[in-house]
Amino acid sequence: xxxxxxxxxxxxxxxxxxxxxxxxxxxxxxxxxxxxxxxxxxxxxxxxxxxxxxxxxxxxxxxxxxxxxxxxxxxxxxxxxxxxxxxxxxxxxxxxxxxxxxxxxxxxxxxxxxxxxxxxxxxxxxxxxxxxxxxxxxxxxxxxxxxxxxxxxxxxxxxxxxxxxxxxxxxxxxxxxxxxxxxxxxxxxxxxxxxxxxxxxxxxxxxxxxxxxxxxxxxxxxxxxxxxxxxxxxxxxxxxxxxxxxxxxxxxxxxxxxxxxxxxxxxxxxxxxxxxxxxxxxxxxxxxxxxxxx
Amino acid sequence: xxxxxxxxxxxxxxxxxxxxxxxxxxxxxxxxxxxxxxxxxxxxxxxxxxxxxxxxxxxxxxxxxxxxxxxxxxxxxxxxxxxxxxxxxxxxxxxxxxxxxxxxxxxxxxxxxxxxxxxxxxxxxxxxxxxxxxxxxxxxxxxxxxxxxxxxxxxxxxxxxxxxxxxxxxxxxxxxxxxxxxxxxxxxxxxxxxxxxxxxxxxxxxxxxxxxxxxxxxxxxxxxxxxxxxxxxxxxxxxxxxxxxx
Numbered sequence: 001x002x003x004x005x006x007x008x009x010x011x012x013x014x015x016x017x018x019x020x021x022x023x024x025x026x027x028x029x030x031x032x033x034x035x036x037x038x039x040x041x042x043x044x045x046x047x048x049x050x051x052x053x054x055x056x057x058x059x060x061x062x063x064x065x066x067x068x069x070x071x072x073x074x075x076x077x078x079x080x081x082x083x084x085x086x087x088x089x090x091x092x093x094x095x096x097x098x099x100x101x102x103x104x105x106x107x108x109x110x111x112x113x114x115x116x117x118x119x120x121x122x123x124x125x126x127x128x129x130x131x132x133x134x135x136x137x138x139x140x141x142x143x144x145x146x147x148x149x150x151x152x153x154x155x156x157x158x159x160x161x162x163x164x165x166x167x168x169x170x171x172x173x174x175x176x177x178x179x180x181x182x183x184x185x186x187x188x189x190x191x192x193x194x195x196x197x198x199x200x201x202x203x204x205x206x207x208x209x210x211x212x213x214x215x216x217x218x219x220x221x222x223x224x225x226x227x228x229x230x231x232x233x234x235x236x237x238x239x240x241x242x243x244x245x246x247x248x249x250x251x252x253x254x255x256x257x258x259x260x261x262x263x264x265x266x267x268x269x270x271x272x273x274x275x276x277x278x279x280x281x282x283x284x285x286x287x288x289x290x291x292x293x294x
Numbered sequence: 295x296x297x298x299x300x301x302x303x304x305x306x307x308x309x310x311x312x313x314x315x316x317x318x319x320x321x322x323x324x325x326x327x328x329x330x331x332x333x334x335x336x337x338x339x340x341x342x343x344x345x346x347x348x349x350x351x352x353x354x355x356x357x358x359x360x361x362x363x364x365x366x367x368x369x370x371x372x373x374x375x376x377x378x379x380x381x382x383x384x385x386x387x388x389x390x391x392x393x394x395x396x397x398x399x400x401x402x403x404x405x406x407x408x409x410x411x412x413x414x415x416x417x418x419x420x421x422x423x424x425x426x427x428x429x430x431x432x433x434x435x436x437x438x439x440x441x442x443x444x445x446x447x448x449x450x451x452x453x454x455x456x457x458x459x460x461x462x463x464x465x466x467x468x469x470x471x472x473x474x475x476x477x478x479x480x481x482x483x484x485x486x487x488x489x490x491x492x493x494x495x496x497x498x499x500x501x502x503x504x505x506x507x508x509x510x511x512x513x514x515x516x517x518x519x520x521x522x523x524x525x526x527x528x529x530x531x532x533x534x535x536x537x538x539x540x
Contacts, residue, residue, distance in 0.1 A: 061499025063501035158486070161495040162499045162500055165502075183337060
């Protein structure tokens with residue numbers, strides 16, 4: 001009997017402990033490509049070093065992680081201003097970088113999300129071809145590409161799961177540049193593989209992210225967005241306003257990390273993972289230590 | 295007798311219940327706007343469904359063509375002693391997660407539909423070979439002895455006694471393998487292999503339920519159809535005397 005009581009006491013104490021631990025736990029979210037996996041890992045390590053309890057959940061699709069944050073299942077993750085503007089908030093206006101940031105800060109603020117400081121890294125969508133390939137050698141801009149599709153078509157594009165259906169993706173691009181792709185022009189795959197597909201010549205062009213290290217490493221040429229269709233995709237930490245109120249110390253380290261990120265830094269970090277095959281944990285730790293963040 | 299009537303009644307109740315359930319599901323799907331969105335994706339479903347069927351037909355067909363003869367060969371006296379080793383290897387192979395098999399074949403063959411077909415082929419091969427082995431080994435020894443007593447050659451015994459008696463188990467293996475195959479093809483999307491997985495994964499990434507269903511429902515229907523087809527073949531191609539279905 002005594003034994004039973006002590007077990008019961010232990011269970012109750014344990015439950016109380018985990019409950020109190022959960023109250024302070026910060027859930028760090030992330031999407032399903034290298035840059036996001038890196039950002040989530042850096043955030044987790046950074047917050048752990050600042051004494052927070054961290055639970056990292058990455059590898060989600062854009063809309064999924066956004067919904068999870070609105071539902072309170074994710075406290076913080078790194079979002080792109082353009083994605084929030086066009087995909088989540090359905091804004092069609094063409095805005096410059098600063099106006100985009102202000103707009104999403106305002107619109108998401110009404111939904112209980114706080115945008116911290118944006119970094120100067122702009123991870124915009126881009127379409128790339130491989131240098132030195134004859135078929136696509138004369139295509140320098142997205143207008144050239146549209147013309148090629150309108151004349152004879154037949155170019156095959158490697159895309160990820162989201163791009164063909166997102167308003168700031170292919171449907172919007174086709175409308176802005178006045179062209180149309182057929183089902184056979186698209187080869188969809190896991191987002192990181194588009195680079196390999198283009199590099200191995202299995203497709204003529206590939207959807208890439210501007211901050212990806214493989215663009216330079218594989219000798220890709222990014223097509224110029226001459227009509228300025230793609231909005232600015234500055235990377236910024238987004239926190240649930242409730243979480244931020246309960247943990248005001250959250251903002252300072254995240255803003256400090258955001259300030260260290262620009263296009264070159266992001267490209268170099270991504271390349272360490274995708275080209276040099278270093279582990280995400282090691283790259284994150286090295287970057288945070290070198291910059292004196294942890 | 296009374297029991298029989300009760301069972302028949304129960305069956306009828308079941309069938310009516312299922313029909314009502316299907317009707318309710320359909321009505322809900324239509325009213326919530328799921329079905330109309332799915333019809334918007336009709337072009338995608340047709341295009342990707344065709345790719346899906348091609349992947350199943352090539353990888354599954356090749357696995358049947360290779361798997362059954364391989365299984366039979368492993369029961370012949372020349373290779374019989376390797377049978378157990380191969381069976382063990384196949385069992386170990388069957389424990390590798392399907393995604394890992396696709397990832398491995400991608401590292402060998404690059405991306406696109408070639409590695410997808412190769413991975414699906416390996417995946418489908420395992421249950422077919424192991425069932426063929428098991429089926430032929432389970433043929434009652436007295437049947438073979440009797441056949442031998444009648445003066446049949448080894449080849450005649452295989453064609454007239456062993457294969458017909460093992461056929462049911464072999465078919466069971468093929469049905470299992472093809473069902474797994476159809477259900478695994480969606481993962482081929484991840485390595486650029488095409489198929490209905492594209493709709494499922496796009497649906498997940500964009501959190502669009504109807505897009506996920508537009509991929510998942512045709513995949514499920516295809517699996518049911520393939521299994522039905524194999525069931526019919528099982529019914530009509532196995533000789534009457536040794537067919538438990540007839």
